[in-house]
Amino acid sequence: MIGKRITHRTADGVRIPGTWRHVFIRNGGHYFLTDLFIYADGLINCWGLVTIEEFEEKLRTGWVTTSIPEGAEASAHDLAEWKFSEPRSWLTPELLLAEVRDTIDQLNRRPDSTGRCLAAVDAFLADRTEENRAAAHAAFLAIPASRRRYALGDMDRKDAPLRVLLAGPGGRTYVAADPPITQEVYDSALAYFEERARRRAERAERVPTDGPAASHAPAVHLHQTFPKEPLDDPGTVGLRTEYPAPITIGEADYPSVAHAYWALSVAQPELRAAIAAADSAFTARKLAAGAPRREGWEQARTAVMTRLLRAKYDQHPELAEILLSTQDATLIYDDLESAFWGDNGGRGRGWTGRLLELVRSELHARRTGIPEL
Structure with a gap:
């Protein structure tokens, strides 16, 4: 998620947009809390610019790390240092890599894994075959697990309607605690997506009160x-x-x-x-x-x-x-x-x-x- 974390670097006089997120780098047995800079051209700065393939290698070797051992010493440059007690991590190397790939897509304004999933869901809703449901389900599971709950942008329902829709009546979602999907629950999910489509169509037709924010003429x-x-x-x-x-x-x-x-x-x-x-x-x-x-x-x-x-x-x-x-x-x-x-x-x-x-x-x-x- 880029949010308000906007930055850039200049290469050969060209402005390359980017963003950043926090990560730990392990160097010499010490852990450093630092910023990971991600740029639209696919380069990533983790104490040096690397390609996405080189970044994957940094994750594999633990230079960029997602897990911290008990008692590990860490620091944030010119801010603080500490030892970890009962550390817990929300990410794995695979999840972090997937999130970085999504971020590069977002910086280039092309569909990320969430966008690809929602496009597949629209295709299923337009033609409700089991083949299309399977394709949408696969696209849903391709979203990093840490981001799936935000796929619909609904902070109340999270991804529950999506899980139900893609499991289908009598099916099970990827969440073990979810019960089998009843027809009533499935119909409720369909109604959710129909209402969502109606609201999206209204937003698309809505003309801003004071005109568009962006110019229509090229710069x-x-x-x-x-x-x-x-x-x-x-x-x-x-x-x-x-x-x-x-x-x-x-x-x-x-x-x-x-x-x-x-x-x-x-x-x-x-x-x-x-x-x-x-x-x-x-x-x-x-x-x-x-x-x-x-x-x-x-x-x-x-x-x-x-x-x-x-x-x-x-x-x-x-x-x-x-x-x-x-x-x-x-x-x-x-x-x-x-x-x-x-x-x-x-x-x-x-x-x-x-x-x-x-x-x-x-x-x-x-x-x-x-x-x-």
Whole structure:
């Protein structure tokens, strides 16, 4: 289960999503409580990156261990150390390996053992042959035993309806304490799944009150570039802050948003004119880099950039149309000089892209007649 345990590593500039869980590593007779990092590309960090096959070997040899002997010494780095008394473990190496495999499936957004089981159950409910029941039962038993109770996502009934459905009338579940399944109990399980299907269909048709959480348009990547002349058809290049689209702010004129931003950022008024007159946005940034910033600039810079972007698209309707044409896409803006303004392969905060999306939303609101508050 990934839950809120989200992490990543970067390989060759690519962000690899991952998660983690606690495990014990046995090293030199001592047991260490540590984090096992699992990544979408199938690599696992257990004091070193290994493949799933190598991880299986780590489990077989006991480097990653699921059982602790009585009196074993253990520690958590820089936190505590202790000795075990009457230790009990909930996992076996096979269960841990199966859970890790499921986690890799989840990270890749493909069906894990639970998803495959529920698909087989749907196939059985659609065509209730004993062959389909057997296939669904096998898929159910392929879920790690530690996870079966959560297969339906029902914290009240757990997996009881699933056990009954797959055992069938007169059958026995894999739980030894369960009695033989009566027709009445089986009919109750069928009714459970019919109601579950009805609720799922309702959820699928339900439209979120305030609209979808995710954009429907594909993300737009605004790669870094420094054009010196306006283009007849700039496309999304025109959305860059350094694109030569002159704007007027108060009494001053600037060749681009970037020129205005860097000119306004410096403390010395006499330097602002030189930055505004720079032959390119790159030069404007370079001139500003060696000068002290205005007091409070760090806290005010997002507000300044927002106003500059509003001015750009108010004063250049043709560029506003390009921005509007991105619909609700996520705008991924690169700025290799700034991890604050640029997304930079997921390593930056990406504020320029966020502010462009804000201004785009304001343009949509204006076009559709939603009043300004």
